[in-house]
Amino acid sequence: MNPGDRVRVDRADRTYEGVLLPSSTDDHLVVKLEGGYNVGVDRDEADVAVLEEDVYEIDGAGAEESASTVEFDDDLPTISLISTGGTIASTVDYRTGAVTAQFDAEDVLRAVPDLAGRANYRGRVVANILSENMEPPIWRDLAQAVYEEIEAGADGVVVMHGTDTMQYSASALSFMLDTPVPIVFTGSQRSADRPSSDNVMNAVCAVEAAKSDCAEVLVCMHASQSDDACALHRGTRVRKNHTSRRDAFETVGAKPLGEIDYEACEAPRASNSRAATSRDTEAIEFRREYRERGAVELAVEPELEDDVELLKFTPGMDPAFLDVVEGSAGLVLEGTGLGHVHTDLIPRVEELIEDGTTVVMTSQCLEGRVCDRVYDTGRDLLDAGVIEAGDTLPGTAKVKLMWALANAENVAEAMGTSLAGELQARSVPWE
Numbered sequence: 001m002n003p004g005d006r007v008r009v010d011r012a013d014r015t016y017e018g019v020l021l022p023s024s025t026d027d028h029l030v031v032k033l034e035g036g037y038n039v040g041v042d043r044d045e046a047d048v049a050v051l052e053e054d055v056y057e058i059d060g061a062g063a064e065e066s067a068s069t070v071e072f073d074d075d076l077p078t079i080s081l082i083s084t085g086g087t088i089a090s091t092v093d094y095r096t097g098a099v100t101a102q103f104d105a106e107d108v109l110r111a112v113p114d115l116a117g118r119a120n121y122r123g124r125v126v127a128n129i130l131s132e133n134m135e136p137p138i139w140r141d142l143a144q145a146v147y148e149e150i151e152a153g154a155d156g157v158v159v160m161h162g163t164d165t166m167q168y169s170a171s172a173l174s175f176m177l178d179t180p181v182p183i184v185f186t187g188s189q190r191s192a193d194r195p196s197s198d199n200v201m202n203a204v205c206a207v208e209a210a211k212s213d214c215a216e217v218l219v220c221m222h223a224s225q226s227d228d229a230c231a232l233h234r235g236t237r238v239r240k241n242h243t244s245r246r247d248a249f250e251t252v253g254a255k256p257l258g259e260i261d262y263e264a265c266e267a268p269r270a271s272n273s274r275a276a277t278s279r280d281t282e283a284i285e286f287r288r289e290y291r292e293r294g295a296v297e298l299a300v301e302p303e304l305e306d307d308v309e310l311l312k313f314t315p316g317m318d319p320a321f322l323d324v325v326e327g328s329a330g331l332v333l334e335g336t337g338l339g340h341v342h343t344d345l346i347p348r349v350e351e352l353i354e355d356g357t358t359v360v361m362t363s364q365c366l367e368g369r370v371c372d373r374v375y376d377t378g379r380d381l382l383d384a385g386v387i388e389a390g391d392t393l394p395g396t397a398k399v400k401l402m403w404a405l406a407n408a409e410n411v412a413e414a415m416g417t418s419l420a421g422e423l424q425a426r427s428v429p430w431e
Helices: 105-111 136-151 166-176 199-210 319-325 343-354 376-384 394-407 411-415
Strands: 006-011 014-021 028-033 038-042 047-052 078-085 091-093 098-100 120-129 156-160 183-186 217-222 229-234 238-240 249-251 258-261 284-286 308-312 330-335 358-363
Touching: 006 028, 006 038, 014 038, 078 136, 105 120, 120 136, 136 156, 136 166, 156 199, 166 183, 166 217, 166 238, 166 394, 183 199, 199 217, 199 229, 199 258, 217 249, 229 249, 308 319, 308 394, 319 343, 330 394, 343 358, 343 376, 358 394, 394 411
Parallel strands: 078 120, 078 156, 156 183, 183 217, 308 330, 330 358
Antiparallel strands: 006 014, 006 047, 014 028, 028 038, 091 098, 217 229, 229 258, 238 249, 258 284
């Protein structure tokens, strides 16, 4: 019996089945269960049977080679797994206790065995960074990589990404790519070595979403604190609203685009063929309209204007603070309420616009939209040349302005038009 073996552990009135992991002591067994959780069992109280040897390699545990192989099945769709870093596909090096991010298709299947049998996989690394270190040049590389994978025949793409800046990257690809297949961002709030890790469920649901008929850029993460469902958020309407909860991501101003019942997609389905990739309607429920698979031709416009800043107005802000963005190509302001700043800032904003900086107004409120025609301050901002962004989220507005300045003939018109579902026609209460 060695780490990497699939075992059955009988203990009192409980039975566990899973993959044996290395243990820090000789007194306990550690078993990774099928659902992704780890359980520790006292060796003296356990009756252990080996069900299968060397299921997959455990780093540092002495296994010579992995038994996990990526075999092509003509009856399954092909999903491209693209890594930018983060913890979702990471494995634990038990020699050091560190979480590592070695990545290819086989690495992912070792980290998340539940993915096996759902699709054919291709693995590709674009970056291996902490997501707080994400930068526009990497967005360009990512968009190009996704384009190439789809052009090469991928039926869907899953982007594995750290959660801190996932919403920005999802927005960037929403504007940079016209996609005929789903592009699904997913990540993990908790690393694979923790019993409460969300990596397995998020990865499985993301692959199912990538096989669906919704050809948009999506974010797939836990819908609740339980392991029951993942929410599918439109990439331009999602926001990370909690630092550590597994259901940290929320769609702002509307319901999520859809939801995936995890229990319904736990076992690979033989019906998930290339001819019927969603193609798993039992597991996925879409609640709003979406762009269907094949509705647009594949295209990429990866250029961005990097010199765009996002600035939140707060009471007492010195107008001189705006000097930091002097000469910038663009500025997104997070104003109060309907889109306001202190009247003392308006002359400085007007000077920036006259000097060539495009200034866009959003609201720091989580719900509702900018409307600068109601109060005098708003009207003065419009007269100064500020562009309203409606109910576009501030972070999304920054990414959109970066794209519009590099690609749109009329930036003001582009910012006032919904290009990728970022700007809703109406802001209404919802349940």
